[in-house]
Amino acid sequence: NIKYYKGLGTSSAAEGKGYFSDLPKHELTFKWEGDEDRTSIERAFSKSMADARKEWLRQYDPDVYVDHTRSHLSYTTFVDKELIHFSNADNLRSIPAMLDGLKPGQRKILFSCFKRGKAFLKNEVKVAQLAGYVSEHSAYHHGEQSLAGTIVGMAQGFTGSNNISLLYPSGQFGTRLMGGKDAASPRYIFTKLPQLTRLIFHPDDDALLNFLEEDGQSIEPAFYVPILPMVLVNGADGIGTGWSTNVPNYNPREIVANLRRMMDGEEPLPMDPWYRGFNGTVTQADSKGTYLTYGVVSKLDSTTLKITELPVRKWTQDYKESVIEPMVTGGEKAG
Structure with missing residues (x-):
């Protein structure tokens, strides 16, 4: 079995004693090495160095890590071999993918909804219960409260939210009054999978997807391939490290018409943002x-x-x- 550890809270009392009884083995001392360290820190955090931060992240190598057998560590080494992993993960988590318009948390929710099968097309489930199911079946390592908020966001349909809601809202999922912040507690509202969502993310494509593996279990794919560019249908917002995105919503009917033009070898027509209602x-x-x-x-x-x-x-x-x-x-x- 593979067990995911997050902070000291996951460790048992015996494991904790093991860590602290041999601190020299588990401790890394930072050593200041002058201007190079200062430059590395500024590049990673300064608001005025966003372009340099982009170039830094373009050199990202997932196989480069800090050598934990050493007793000392320079700040430059920490930034380039440890912090860069967090910064890259921040972008992956915060900025939706162009291919399916989803962030990893949203993709895990869809994967779990599809995994529940055809019964979830008919039978509603509490948002809080669905959050627990997603956490169990997709190796979700963050708070279930955040996950429930993402589920609520995927089901919202008021003007300014989704043009096509990927989940069905049964109950009070928020309004334009407060931008969705007036949604009821996840314990009191229900959702299910609309048939339209499974048509957009068609099951016939599942066999072609690259499903990931984490903690010894098969989880969601690296990305879905919906029949419509959902990054345009529902827009995309996200602030990561070095990069951010803000794509407005567009009219699904205009998108379909342009797709058909492109399939016929014609040029697509320009589109302006469109928000349902x-x-x-x-x-x-x-x-x-x-x-x-x-x-x-x-x-x-x-x-x-x-x-x-x-x-x-x-x-x-x-x-x-x-x-x-x-x-x-x-x-x-x-x-």
Whole structure:
């Protein structure tokens, strides 16, 4: 059996005594070696050195590790042979893959939902129970509270969230009022797998996927290959180390039409971002692909404005607290 250790909490009392009874064996002393160490630390953490951080991560080698038989360690060695593994993992965990539009946690959830079989297409299960199932069957090593939050996010369907929800929301999964933060507790809400999700991530493709192995068990694939580019359908947001991404949502019907054009050897037509249920305006701000969204306001009389739409992801409660209430009370704008 393979056992995953995370921090001292996983270790037994006997194992802990073993660690601390022979500290010279388990201790590495950091040794300052001057300007080279200073440069390495600044490259890894300074906000002004993001480009240098990209180049550093491009040289990533998963087989290079710190020599733990040594008693001393320079900061440069630590940064280049130990911290770089965390920084690379941070990008993999935080930035969705282009191929399926999923982060590893989301991919583990889908894998576990597919593993539950056809019964999960009909029978609902509590979000909290599904989180436990995912943790057990996909070698998920982080908190189940975070996992439950990811499940809730995959099921949300209010304007500004998903154009196509990959999970079915049964209960209160959040609204535009607070951007989904008003979702009920995972103990009280249920979900299941929509048939549409299994059509997008078609089971006939499963045999072609590269399923990973961790802790001695077969887990989710390195990536799925959905029939639609889900990175465009539901967008992608993430901040990693050196890199970040912000891809807006696009209209699934326009995406399908462009795919058919490309299959026929034609050029795809340009697309603008699209959010299901949004009644405002989306305009291109520059030639680099930046877009702005505008809400809708109408003047009823000399003292009354009627707001019927807010910009995408400007949530109602936040707008009331930061704009409306200061205007009414005469106070300063919050934030």
